[in-house]
Amino acid sequence: MADTAITVEGARKRYGSKDALDGLDLTVTRGTVHGVLGPNGAGKTTLVRILSTLLRPDGGRVEVAGHDVVAQAYAVRLRIGLLGQHAALDEELDGRQNLEMFGRLHHLGARRARARADELLARFDLTDTGRKPVGAYSGGMRRRLDLAASLITEPEVLFLDEPTTGLDPRGRAEVWDSVRSLVGGGTTVLLTTQYLEEADQLADRISVVDSGRVVADGTADELKAATGGDRVDVVLRHAGRLDDAVALLPLTGVRVDADRRLLSAPVTDRMAALSGVVRALEEAGIEAEDVALRRPTLDEVFLHLTDRTKEAA
Amino acid sequence: MSASTTVPATTPLSHALSDSWTMTRRELARWRRQPVTVVVNLVFPVMLLLMFGYLVGGGRGVGGEYVDYLVPGMLALTMAFGLEGTMIAVTRDLDKGVVDRFRSLPMANGAVLVGRSAADMLQSALGLAVLTGVGYALGWRAHGGPGAFLGAVGLLLLFRFAMLWIGIFLALVAGKPELVQAVQILVWPVGFLSNAFATPDSMPGWLGTVVQWNPMSQTATAVRDLFGGPGGESGHVWAALAWPLALLAVFFPLAVARFARLSR
Structure with a gap:
């Protein structure tokens, strides 16, 4: 006590x-x-x-x-x-x-x-x-x-x-x-x-x-x-290729931020996802500025948790 | 948990006095910081007195010197308008969260209201002094002797005290400064629907009745009587005691209960 x-x-x-x-x-x-x-x-x-x-x-x-x-x-x-x-x-x-x-x-x-x-x-x-x-x-x-x-x-x-x-x-x-x-x-x-x-x-x-x-x-x-692990962020050189990339990449639940030319998606197997993304981009000739694995932000955790309680209610 | 056995469950009563004094000092310090506001508050009733004494030029048929009729009326009106100042101060503290902070301190919570009362009564006493001083310069005289004079001041302050607790109650009900304006607008007709400026005899029948029953008129009439001026009626001292006491009997417990209800 x-x-x-x-x-x-x-x-x-x-x-x-x-x-x-x-x-x-x-x-x-x-x-x-x-x-x-x-x-x-x-x-x-x-x-x-x-x-x-x-x-x-x-x-x-x-x-x-x-x-x-x-x-x-x-x-x-x-x-x-x-x-x-x-x-x-x-x-x-x-x-x-x-x-x-x-x-x-x-x-x-x-x-x-x-x-x-x-x-x-x-x-x-x-x-x-x-x-x-x-x-x-x-x-x-x-x-x-x-x-x-x-x-x-x-x-x-x-x-x-x-x-x-x-x-x-x-x-x-x-x-x-x-x-x-x-x-x-x-x-x-x-x-x-x-x-x-x-x-x-x-x-x-x-x-x-x-x-x-x-x-x-x-x-x-x-x-x-607790909120479902890591995410992969991909920043493309040209915003025009965002749609192509979404269609092509081996990812589900992709979020697109066109202003930042950014794709973001949850991943389960970190290394497989990373190499899969890099290979797919290379094969399709889509130029990437950055590909990175990261933990979810607290913002994402927060939205996830509060959305879940609303659904349950 | 040993601490809980040495510490009383509620604020020790010995703190009540010192806390009340601290809260009163808070208002006095505020006056020192804002002398202009204090002066404006004191000058306003003086302006009304001059306006009604010279510009409006009423007072036909009061049965004596108009200034001897008007000054007691203005004194009572000033006490009634004090309600606004009380309300503004209480809602301001509520709205800013100052009252919440006080309530989270190990102080006697009632001191918040006691300090407010003490400061407002002091300001009103000061207001009475200024207004009687200006009245004296204009030719008003108290003819009733020192005892009657003190009795009149006592009745005025008693009326102010009743207004004070009505003000605290209304502020606690309203909660927000915006709603004070609505009350301010209502205070004016109540103040002017009195015998402060003119006798009820000079008014239409129904209006005269309203005016006569206005508690403020009772105080004004009793004070006129004690000052030995026109418009006084000897029996009114009792009414001028009974009305404020009746208002206090209603609004003091209501205000205290409302203050306690802040924790609900």
Whole structure:
């Protein structure tokens, strides 16, 4: 139990006639980053709201840092940090005032709250802007301050609900760096995201959520492996020969991306497929720029898994 | 699990006071950051007072100096319009997820509402001071003595307190700042369908009845009485106590229940 930071067993939450969570199970090991990946409306935010004591589940057992989120909400709140979808800050106040206020609400006392605010501003590279109202911050800065506010007491468990939604690539990279720097400190992070790249970059393990359930669970590599193995990508020199190549090549389930002059298809026997493709192209006189074997991307895994649950429903 | 035995299941009551003070300070810090907004909020009722006192030129048949009739009406109207400010502030925090973050902290959750109340009451007290000051400059006088004066201020703040909890409840129901505009539009007729500017006797029968029953009119009439000005009726202090208390008895529990329902 000591190794488990989050335990969710059969969590249910219903809004009207819609099940936001439909018997969701989840276990997160202490000190790891766990990605919860799913499309809009999959139940990710509902899950985070339940885990962070904002919402009561209708059923199931939910424990965070060894405490029940309903019966021991206060004990849970002492041990968690929450970064919601929107930067939950006072736009009119400056960065330091915001952090100081959250420090006081954690009952650090005035002096420690001030010292902690300065520490966090320095750590998140915000000291220079600490006196500017948050309304004047860039998206990435605001998110960093938001993250700092959720780390006032070095929480055991940190929830990040779509932390980079709406940020530009630079802001996203800033937030990713900050999250990575946390993990060394032993904080358990649960991160929801719609971006597969984000889960791939940050998470040790990933749970794919769809329609309020976990439909797959594992490391990024395990998920990729579970989705039907490797693919072969063929890039032709001339887009005009794509149709010829599709007709000719010994492949099934071919996807064509005309803009990139790309053919892609799943393969079972890697080497046989590779040599078969190369030989067939040579014989037909179709020029290829690149032929490569690769693992499926997380995107393909994700589409595969979420499509499958829709068919089953 | 040893930690769970040393940690109480709910937020210790001792935090309630300090958390409420922190939440009040948050609003005060916001004022310091936005002095213009504060000044505009204080100047607006003064503008209304000047407009009705000089431009509109009403006040025939109030039975005395119009300024002595108008100032208590404007004081009550300012308290009623305070509802808007409360609603805007609460919906803004809800919409931005600030309330969610507060609720995820080991703080006394009720402090969010207590801090809002304290800050709004402070702002309203300030508004009363400014408006009575301008009224004094225009020739308004309180003739009833210091005790009656304090009683009048108390009735006005009690009315504001009732408006405050109606505002919190409506904000929690609406949830989104966009819906506040709809309520704002409704606040105006309620504010103006009162005896703030003119006596109900000067209005058509049915309108006069509506105006007379408006809780705001009760407060205005009682305050006029306590200031010893025209339009006051001695029995109205009880109505001016009863109406806000009745509104509070309904909307305070509704607002608290609605706040607790955020977790459902």
